[in-house]
Structures are given as structure tokens and as C-alpha cells.
Amino acid sequence: MLKNYETVFIMTPVLSDEQMKEAVAKFQKMLKDKGAEIVHEDHWGLRKLAYPIQKKTSGFYHLIEFKAEGNIIQDLEVAFKRDERVIRFLTVALDKHAVAYNEKKRLNKAAAAAAEPVAEA
Numbered sequence: 337m338l339k340n341y342e343t344v345f346i347m348t349p350v351l352s353d354e355q356m357k358e359a360v361a362k363f364q365k366m367l368k369d370k371g372a373e374i375v376h377e378d379h380w381g382l383r384k385l386a387y388p389i390q391k392k393t394s395g396f397y398h399l400i401e402f403k404a405e406g407n408i409i410q411d412l413e414v415a416f417k418r419d420e421r422v423i424r425f426l427t428v429a430l431d432k433h434a435v436a437y438n439e440k441k442r443l444n445k446a447a448a449a450a451a452e453p454v455a456e457a
Contacts (some may be wrong), residue, residue, distance in 0.1 A: 337405075338373070338403040338404060338405065339403065339404065339405075339406060339429055339430075340375070340401070340402075340403055340429070340430040340434070340435050341401070341402055341403070341404060341409065341427055341428065341429055341430060342399065342400070342401045342402075342427070342428055342430055342434075342438075343399070343400050343402075343412065343425060343426065343427040343428075344397060344398070344399045344425065344426050345363070345397075345398055345416060345422050345424065345425035345426075346385070346389075346395035346396065346397055346422070346423050346424040346425070347359055347395060347396040347398070347421045347422055347423065348390075348392060348395060348396075348420075348421055348422075348423050349382060349392055349394045349395050349396065350392075351396065351421060355421070356396050356421075359419065359421045359422070360379070360398050362415075362419075363400065363412070363415065363416075364377075364400070366411070366412065366415055367400070367402055367404065367408065367412065370404070370405075370408045370411065371404065371405065371408070372402045372403065372404035372405075372408055373402060373403045373404070374400060374401070374402045375401045375402055375403060376399075376400075376401040376438065376442060377398070377399065377400050377401070378398070378399040379396075379397075379398050379399075380396075380397035380398065380399065381396065381397065382394055382395070382396055382397075383395065383396075383397050389423050389424060390423055392423065395423055395424070401430075401438060409427055412427065413425065413427060
């Protein structure tokens with residue numbers, strides 16, 4: 337049975353834009369190859385860390401929400417641990433309330449974006 341998961345990982349700030357996108361693509365491909373369905377992604381960009389990690393004070397944050405079998409999580413986390421570009425990660429299983437909240441949040445964001453007036457040139 338497929339369960340809903342959300343994983344956030346932080347990549348080292350010394351990466352170029354290209355290296356960061358390559359790392360994200362690697363994890364997306366791994367999930368898809370193992371049969372996961374990616375529901376939503378959000379790139380939060382470069383953010384300040386709450387506390388230094390490996391003497392770094394900022395990192396690139398990326399969130400992936402997906403549906404998958406439970407056994408994929410262990411493989412994904414091993415891949416995070418082996419990749420020196422990832423300095424922290426967290427994967428959580430989402431219950432039905434969290435899934436509903438995320439969907440509602442995305443709909444509100446899309447509605448707000450659609451309601452913004454278009455600047456005329």
C-alpha cells in the first residue's frame with residue numbers, strides 16, 4: 337500500500353546552481369525508479385540554518401512530497417547519508433490530515449497567484 341511521505345533535505349551552500357539541481361534530480365530519479373509518485377516539490381532556496389552544521393551557517397533547502405511503499409524510505413535515507421552534498425535530511429510519514437492540509441495550502445497558493453494583478457508594460 338502506498339503511503340504519503342514528505343522529505344526535506346539541506347544541501348551544502350558551496351554548490352553551484354547546476355550542482356544543486358543535479359543533486360535534486362538524482363533523488364527524484366531514485367524515487368521514481370523505485371515506484372514512488374512525486375506529488376509536489378518545493379525549492380526553498382538558500383536559507384540560514386538555526387545552528388551551524390559542519391561549520392556552515394546556511395544551506396539549500398528542498399522539499400519533496402511523494403507517495404511510496406515504506407521500504408523505499410530506508411534506501412532514500414542511505415542515499416542521503418552517502419551523498420556528501422546533503423548535510424541534513426528528514427523524512428516524515430503524512431497522515432490524512434497532513435495530506436489534506438498540504439493540498440489546501442497548494443490550492444490557496446495557486447489561487448493567490450492567479451488573483452495577483454498582472455503588471456502592464
